Amino acid sequence: MIRIAAVGDVHMDRDVLGRFRPALEELPDRADVLLLAGDLTRHGTEEEARCVATEFGNLGVPVVAVLGNHDHHRDEVPQVIRALETAGIVVLEGTNLVLDCGGVRLGVAGAKGFGGGFAGRCASEFGEPEMKAFIRTTQAIADQLGEALREMDCDVRVALTHYAPVPDTLAGEPLEIYPFLGSYLLGQAIDSAPTELALHGHAHAGSERGSTPGGVRVRNVAHPVIKQAYSVFHLYPPYAGTGARVSAAGETGSS
Amino acid sequence: MNGRAQGDTEPPDDYLEAAIQRLLTEHNAIAEQGLTVTRRDHSLVVCGEVESAQRREEILRLVLERFPNLPVTVDIGLIRTEAPSTVEELR
Ligand SMILES: [Fe+2]
Numbered sequence A: 001m002i003r004i005a006a007v008g009d010v011h012m013d014r015d016v017l018g019r020f021r022p023a024l025e026e027l028p029d030r031a032d033v034l035l036l037a038g039d040l041t042r043h044g045t046e047e048e049a050r051c052v053a054t055e056f057g058n059l060g061v062p063v064v065a066v067l068g069n070h071d072h073h074r075d076e077v078p079q080v081i082r083a084l085e086t087a088g089i090v091v092l093e094g095t096n097l098v099l100d101c102g103g104v105r106l107g108v109a110g111a112k113g114f115g116g117g118f119a120g121r122c123a124s125e126f127g128e129p130e131m132k133a134f135i136r137t138t139q140a141i142a143d144q145l146g147e148a149l150r151e152m153d154c155d156v157r158v159a160l161t162h163y164a165p166v167p168d169t170l171a172g173e174p175l176e177i178y179p180f181l182g183s184y185l186l187g188q189a190i191d192s193a194p195t196e197l198a199l200h201g202h203a204h205a206g207s208e209r210g211s212t213p214g215g216v217r218v219r220n221v222a223h224p225v226i227k228q229a230y231s232v233f234h235l236y237p238p239y240a241g242t243g244a245r246v247s248a249a250g251e252t253g254s255s
Numbered sequence B: 001m002n003g004r005a006q007g008d009t010e011p012p013d014d015y016l017e018a019a020i021q022r023l024l025t026e027h028n029a030i031a032e033q034g035l036t037v038t039r040r041d042h043s044l045v046v047c048g049e050v051e052s053a054q055r056r057e058e059i060l061r062l063v064l065e066r067f068p069n070l071p072v073t074v075d076i077g078l079i080r081t082e083a084p085s086t087v088e089e090l091r
């Protein structure tokens, strides 16, 4: 069994320091890893990232994060990442990491994601350059996420994004803003590999549970949604991706 | 905690809702995207949850400062940060 703790949208600044720490101190007894689903800071400043490092660093379990839109606001992404890494927090940006959890290889692939909307109600790569750039951005991130998921040599695959890969977990948000909350392209990337669980944040007024068209369970772990310091998920064998490296065509191969 | 300001009461219109929504997101001291602004008869209600009591106070202060003649109710909670009492078993 693998125990995954996760939270997103903690929007740290000095005023939040210490609020999560008591619950985080219990993590080594409760989880094998902590995943942070983006919007770690309030404006994406280096100073706020140092607050994240203080609050979420040195926990006794590995901490793996993706960034969110707030973490990009000040255009200080390299400084933000450096501050997080100083505290041992691994930041995934279309990349992956395989952790050994008591003999089970847990693979985490992560990317911020971006918007565009969901099948049947989505933006297209057409028209003005700004519109095309919008969808190309999402497509490029989704391509990286899919590749990062497929290429891992591991037993359990978890996808970590900030933006939502499905509309299910947006229930509660105004329909009009769905295109700014996520994209089906992320869901498609997740379905291109035998993914066990997909975690995201960003939709503060959304809901907790959903699944991709391919049947992968999706959880919105935005802090205002889960209303606790973090959620914990227990994953049991048989795992969907045991020992499989997956080709770009989506077929499983032996490794 | 609720804050309420009464002035000469012009009914809030759609543009005002948009102005408050953008103020809450774009003002440097707030940067909250997850709050909702809804119309209730002749007042606006700002709802949602934030990460600290200071942020709640700041939102209240700023909305009252920017829209002194508008009846606005701020109904914002603090997000709990307890360790979870249950685990989700995914089988
Ligand atoms: Fe957020």
Ligand SMILES: [Fe+2]
Residues within 6 Å of the ligand: A039, A068, A069, A070, A162, A201, A202, A203
């Ligand atoms: Fe966000």
